Amino acid sequence: MIKLKTNSIVKLCLSIVLCICFLQLPHVNADNISNNAAEFTISPVYSHEQKEDDAGYFDLNVKKSTTVPVKVKISNLNKNQDIEYLIKVGNATTNDNGTINYTNFKNKKDTTAKYQLTDFISKTELKQKVTVKAGSSSEVTVNLKVPKQKFPGTIAGGVYVERLTNSYTNEKNGMNTRNHFSMTLPVILTEQAKAKRIAKMELDKVMVKNGPEVIAKLHNVKPVMFGKLSIDSKITKKNHVKTLIHKNVNNYQVAPNSSFNFLASDSSNQLGAGKYTIDMHLQSGKRKWHLVKDFTITAKQGVPLTKRTGWLGISMVMWIVILILVIIIVGLVVVIVRQKQNLKTKNK
Template sequence: MKVKTFTKVILTLVLGFCFLQKPAVQAAVANDAAQFTISPVYPREQRPDTTGYFALKTRPKTTVPVKVKITNLNSDTDVDYIVRVGNATTTDNGAINYTDFKTKKDPTAAFQLTQFVPKKERTQQVTVAAHKSTTVSINLRLPRQKFNGTIAGGIYVERMTNAHVDTKSKLSAQNHFAMTLPVLVSQQKHPDQVAQMKLKAVKVQKGPKISATLRNTRPVLFGKLKINAQITKQGQTKVLAQRQVQNYQVAPNSTFNFLVTDHNQLGAGKYTLTLHLQSGKRKWNLRQNFTITGSQGVPFTKQKGWLGLSQLIWLLIGFLVLLIVILCGIIIAQNKRLSKKNK
């Protein structure tokens, strides 16, 4: 019997930039199980106050050699590695993915990191001898056009699949190990730190599942983002659904979907989503109206009311109470008539 188990170790150096926060990084990325390490070989464009990742101050129309040293810690086996260059995006969970290979360039971005890399260098394969090191080179070719802020991405190194079969259990295991070094490219001594968050759209799916599409329209990377989302009926102030998060990180010129709620009692109708965002001294207050259709919202009969009971039960209780009151009224009226006749 064959069972494939996939264990992917992504060791990304997360950079939580904001006014009062410096990125926590290390000089090399390593993992005992992966049996290899990667470390940056800095070009002269490396900013002197940063280590452990590439933070490059560049000039237009120049070529910057970015090199990664791969060390094979396996003392017996030569190992193949694949090296890829990706762009930085923001995940829906509020983390920065420095090696996104699929997302197209955001409309608000002037460039993506992969635009600076020759196509043949965006994906490379290299074999590293046992207990040896190899350096992989990637050339960043900067355009003539100047750009503001920071362009972010990363270099992703994955050990090619090493499979083995346990002779006792006859289980086949495949382990995937990968590591990432962030790459930040800018042209100013002090890159722009003025971010701008916008509410692009409110998405409503059956459930109803409600999410906000948020976009950072500036080439600024920042972290420690707090989000407070509230849903009210249009024109009212009573909060019907709410979600709060903190420590989100946002990549430059990126878009992500923030899930406001996927478990609520909102029926069909018109609503307002209000978002309060804060990162250090940065603050944004965003608002947008949206509509939940009959097919998207919770049916009235399934909506919960007082004491957690469904609206249908309360409707039946109300009907029974009204019926009892009417019957009592009829009985009292009849008793009064009988009393008058007897007199």
Template structure:
């Protein structure tokens, strides 16, 4: 059996150093163009002009002393993960309907993915050109350059398992035409989803603004009641421009029965606040997964199965003992 480990190091814009990992045996670092506005930050922060071309260069250093290594370089778009982190190189997500542009709109389709082989103990620089549209855009367009090591190192054998290490790293890219403009985020509660036994709030940043330090307070009550059945608070979430994510409110230990409920949410980042309230319904069929998952009286179903099995074994032993005693008494 082969167990593949993929380590993706996605640097947030606070990073001050080149992305590196000793086990990966390679590093990546930005080669800043003239459009770089934030100095040596460890990521690309570009102030650009319409109808211009900006070279985004990434230096890949192979620190393996004996082996040439092949890497794949791809460009992706920034999205927000459910845990409140930003994925700067998402290749699958569809373009958000509120976004004027996404980063891959600025790159020729054929150049979005490249392969390069770097000799042992050497470095090579790969260039991806951003071709800005003639029409101006507002806010920030965010994404990243993703570099994956394709040449595998030595496999590790442990019993029946063979571990094959794979490594990937990402450098964020932030692009704006108005670096000094004041940007105000706007969050919306798009919908409340009941699926797979969970209640999730679909939160949507509808503006081209990247921001962080987001605190979310959520509570669920019965309709027209004030007693909270579920409470959840998180802090330090980051949100990508023009992106949506599912914020899971419920806890598996606090299942909701079929009925009518109200979700109330308060969000705050700096001085900006948003307040939402939305009624939703949990049907009997939607509540079923919760019951199956938690079992009777809120205990996991597996515990009930184990407990039931132990009781049957004990009853069988008691029956055998009583039968043996009856035989002995008849002799």
């Protein structure tokens, strides 16, 4: 009976592992990317605009009023089946966890960006499909039409390739697994041999969600891509110096002209209703920014007094009750002592 139960647990664990493997969507950025399970590879075919032949991605120095071909080689490793692929082009954005997403298809154009990668591509080439015969390779071309007006700094995005053949949802035996494989090649554009590296970070606004969660929206308002960004944030009561919440992160990467949400305080931090200040120090290499903004937590958003814990894990309400009782007891003791002293004085 015990052996049977153990086997059932092992089978259940194996099923969970398989589900996790199928549900993952691998987005890999590398030269001649390979994945045995995906049964295909992608690799860049460099044009003369490429800065380095061994970069592993498209790093292009372009000129105005030119058309630059971005070619991706797709190799079908399955020797028995033709496979169809979807090719899409997206723009670079910064994820909230401090990584760059090179193929965001849904974001609105950043208000500070003069251009984004998809502005240079015709609608017919933004999304394409190609079938690669078994055991062979095929090239897909996306033409970048560089405008007459010069653009400053860097523009970033990527070419996304997804396998369509045998990409399906399996709902048998009550399990929903998705067999899905995709890969990405970044595309970086500049018009200068050495693009300007002057970056500027701004704190657009502070948002508060019930809990409360305090979220600082940070914004890179320049066409500059950079990494190794460290963020040191502190939250204090407004016009106070005592730090209530402190958070530090390192090695964030930031896309050109992009914003991201930095979680400065989650619901595990017990901030009540009131006025607060967030003070942030950001640094990437020699670049430094000091950003400060006031914000308010409403009674609905903040942690109620009854749920806030204080010293020794005892709730704040209990501490208040204890304090009131101590004051009452001390007051009674003082009254009794004085009465006794008065009686002694009268008896004398």
